[in-house]
Amino acid sequence: MVVARQVFVLLSLLVVCWGLERCEASGKFSFEVHHMFSDRVKQSLGLDDLVPEKGSLEYFKVLAQRDRLIRGRGLASNNEETPITFMRGNRTISIDLLGFLHYANVSVGTPATWFLVALDTGSDLFWLPCNCGSTCIRDLKEVGLSQSRPLNLYSPNTSSTSSSIRCSDDRCFGSSRCSSPASSCPYQIQYLSKDTFTTGTLFEDVLHLVTEDEGLEPVKANITLGCGKNQTGFLQSSAAVNGLLGLGLKDYSVPSILAKAKITANSFSMCFGNIIDVVGRISFGDKGYTDQMETPLLPTEPSPTYAVSVTEVSVGGDAVGVQLLALFDTGTSFTHLLEPEYGLITKAFDDHVTDKRRPIDPELPFEFCYDLSPNKTTILFPRVAMTFEGGSQMFLRNPLFIVWNEDNSAMYCLGILKSVDFKINIIGRKYHNTEIYTVDIQYIELTQTKKRA
Structure with missing residues (x-):
């Protein structure tokens, strides 16, 4: 299990992307920022009569x-x-x-x-x-x-x-x-x-x-x-x-x-x-759906775990030209990549972003953060896709997260970290999208289906 260092304060906010399918396809999302327990969020969940008051777990x-x-x-x-x-x-x-x-x-x-x-x-x-x-x-x-x-x-x-x-x-x-x-x-x-x-x-x-x-x-x-x-x-x-x-x-x-x-x-x-x-x-005991895509789980040392072979990564529709072995880990908050893959993928992402990139802060682990204009409600970002051995693909629904700074200004960051301490590539929880993933240990494979969670 890996947890990214939290060296800044993240407020309890939800970024709600209305019209999700359209947003995924275009690499664009319009958003409204709401408190986690706001009436708008309750309505979107269909829990108006069940969800407790604001600020309650x-x-x-x-x-x-x-x-x-x-x-x-x-x-x-x-x-x-x-x-x-x-x-x-x-x-x-x-x-x-x-x-x-x-x-x-x-x-x-x-x-x-x-x-x-x-x-x-x-x-x-x-x-x-x-x-x-x-x-x-x-x-x-x-x-x-x-x-x-x-x-x-x-x-x-x-x-x-x-x-x-x-x-x-x-x-x-x-x-x-x-x-x-x-x-x-x-x-x-x-x-x-x-x-x-x-x-x-x-x-x-x-x-x-x-x-x-x-x-x-x-x-x-x-x-x-x-x-x-x-x-x-x-x-x-x-x-x-x-x-x-x-x-x-x-x-x-x-x-x-x-x-x-x-x-x-x-x-x-x-x-x-x-x-x-x-x-x-x-x-x-779930074996998944008949239409699911499959990719083999690969052996790792010193302990067996869920490692997959990524045969290509594309950013904004353009192939980056990287291949890597990565752990598929729900216990890791963010995605960690080794060089040179980290540099190639983050540079390709940065080349597609039009917002102003913030200077690298040595106190923050995230190197690709961008200023968000006060009245802005739309962020354009390149679509990122990973292709696995066997042909299955994972399209990252939203590789970004929004952070509120102490001066009440906002920025958004790419949730990819340079893998320094771990010496291995890890696909973290925030990059697993809304599809259903099935781990079949008997046949040593990871499958995914387009059906929604």
């Missing part, structure tokens, strides 16, 4: 609970069995305050306790804050939310279905740290972001799921769970402060455990937004 809670009203539409036509999702719903939400990542309301243990966990295709372990003393984040107000929003902490002692995983257990992937076969299995997960890791001990407990059909049949899965006693770096303040669910390829990830237990097929699907990109969905 209840907005996100309502979106998650509303799943039961729309879950019957289903995700896949390729499935032999019904996909499953989290007990409290298949909705995911992107929270700017917490690194722009997508989060889900996940219930664990007996009695079932909910947690707001980040979803990360770039790692494997599902862990929750647990026995972490004063370092635990117990309320979102501690990380910058204006009002109190208490968070739950996982406690193995209060869950009747919790059991410690011992060092002698085959599931103990950190056995080299064990003092004896009978001791509790320790773990340490190092993430790509500098000085960011979680350490603790492994437990088994119940993950509460339901079928994605009208029956909403409950499904209980025994999963490997990290009791996160110590989190550092971004995990302590900027992202995944209430836990992280790894969706990777290793056998202790949730998708792998569900498949091994024959609860679902060894696949899952995710999508990110439609009208606005704050809302998404996740389903386990």
Whole structure:
């Protein structure tokens, strides 16, 4: 998981692009800037009677609970069995305050306790804050939310279905740290972001799921769970402060455990937004649609993950002439590119932009930012497309984001960072568009369909 350094203040704003299909095709969008909980945004979501008052995180809670009203539409036509999702719903939400990542309301243990966990295709372990003393984040107000929003902490002692995983257990992937076969299995997960890791001990407990059909049949899965006693770096303040669910390829990830237990097929699907990109969905066991495009997942070292081969990138309809291997990572906020690909793509983008480029600020990680005129409501930008091995394409709906400066002026930036610390190309969450992506681990492929999330 990677989280871009946030060295400036992003206000809680939504950029609503009306007439989205037309905007995507033309490389242009007209926008109005609204507060996240404004009446206009509520109306665009069709939640006038459900969305709480302005400034309340209840907005996100309502979106998650509303799943039961729309879950019957289903995700896949390729499935032999019904996909499953989290007990409290298949909705995911992107929270700017917490690194722009997508989060889900996940219930664990007996009695079932909910947690707001980040979803990360770039790692494997599902862990929750647990026995972490004063370092635990117990309320979102501690990380910058204006009002109190208490968070739950996982406690193995209060869950009747919790059991410690011992060092002698085959599931103990950190056995080299064990003092004896009978001791509790320790773990340490190092993430790509500098000085960011979680350490603790492994437990088994119940993950509460339901079928994605009208029956909403409950499904209980025994999963490997990290009791996160110590989190550092971004995990302590900027992202995944209430836990992280790894969706990777290793056998202790949730998708792998569900498949091994024959609860679902060894696949899952995710999508990110439609009208606005704050809302998404996740389903386990989803095999996708019959008309989806496919690209193979490629092996990476030292750990297997979701890497894809990009055979071409075009900007404004013109091929840039780059090929690269990149991680497809929902746990990374922005896209990180190595040189020379970074320079070629950003220069091609800059050549098409007519607005005045701002001087590079050494305090900001983004090098391509542009001034936005006070009364301007339209931004013209070149269409950016990535072509993957196999022929599938991903058109970036909007590679920009708007920032309000301290002097109340506005600018917009290209959400691509030069990959310096990571030594690898990463396609981050903000570049995944509104199509449905299916990861079929059995056949080692990533698929996408033009159907909307």
